Amino acid sequence: MSIEPRHSYDGMPLTEWIQRVPNELSRDAVGLWQIIPALRASFGLDDQDLEDAVSATIQGLLERGAVPVRCGPKDGPEWLIDDAYGQDWNEVKAKVIADWVRRDVEPDVGDVWFAIISDQH
């Protein structure tokens, strides 16, 4: 029987952390730069476990109504929808993860975020 990973800071179980991530959407977008480094560093995930957790986290964000976005220009909308990842949720998850794996670098704040877009776009 495997033991569920817990957050190194507050001991939160991984499943609860993944469920909580979308709660941020009511205030702000969630960046891939927040998701992957936290899962890797705070939960000690790597390889397939990390990819599975990233996928589950993105799934939760999509279910809450978020879409992939990029930062908008300083004099324009806050977020711009990034159509490069497609529309289908499985396609979005697969492309985001494939893009991250291909680049082989930790995402930063200039990379893809997930936001709920109302009428600003």
Place this chain on the structure above:
Amino acid sequence: MRSTIQTLLVAILVLVSGISEARWLSVDPVKANANNGQNNNRYYYANNNPYRFVDPDGRQSAERQIEQYRKDAEAGNWAIYKPFEKPAIAVTAIMAAPVVAVVGWEAGTAALANPGTVATMTEFAGGAAGVTGMSSGLGQRAQATALIASDRTAQALTSVLRPNGQLVGNVVGGATSEVRTVSPAAFGNIRQSLSNLGAAEGGGNAGYRGTWYTLPNGQGGFGVRNASSGPTMDFNIPGLPRGLKIHQGE
């Protein structure tokens, strides 16, 4: 964890004084605190509580030093610590060998904030105390001084963003622990404290909507932007939870 020099000093105190309650034989130059009376008896060692406090150079117990260091770090008052970076003679008459007092002092401070430095600091403290010879100790001093300098930014960041071991602010709205919310005043203080550390605008995060700042000494960086919910800071700082974000709340 007590360093070699600290252990040695305590042992000498007990042996020379011959009493169960270890005391220094010369007066502590740090005067009593007029507000709370702390250090009123300037002959005692480590608040008479060596299990909780350390007093590496006989001037002030480590716990209080660290608190003062934290306040000075927040205010950017590094200059007042410059005199302590020079070799000094131990304040106690019983110490025949010269001791680089600051090393013990700084080692305790740095070790508490960054346990990864303990081995290096302890090794150097032993050398400076004459255990391995002064020439070796002086060589190690330069090494330790460089380590201390690079560690100061990390210590200051920790004191600003994770005081008392807890991340600043609160978790609001069922967010994860990496997403914090602080008062407008606290938000301003954090931003000012980070600026005082020498954060420089820029850092290669093309596409970021806000302004990104890079911290000195390889300590990562942070961004400031106006989110729809209000001012927000995004952090990428080693040693702090990854994905850390701070919102300005009500």
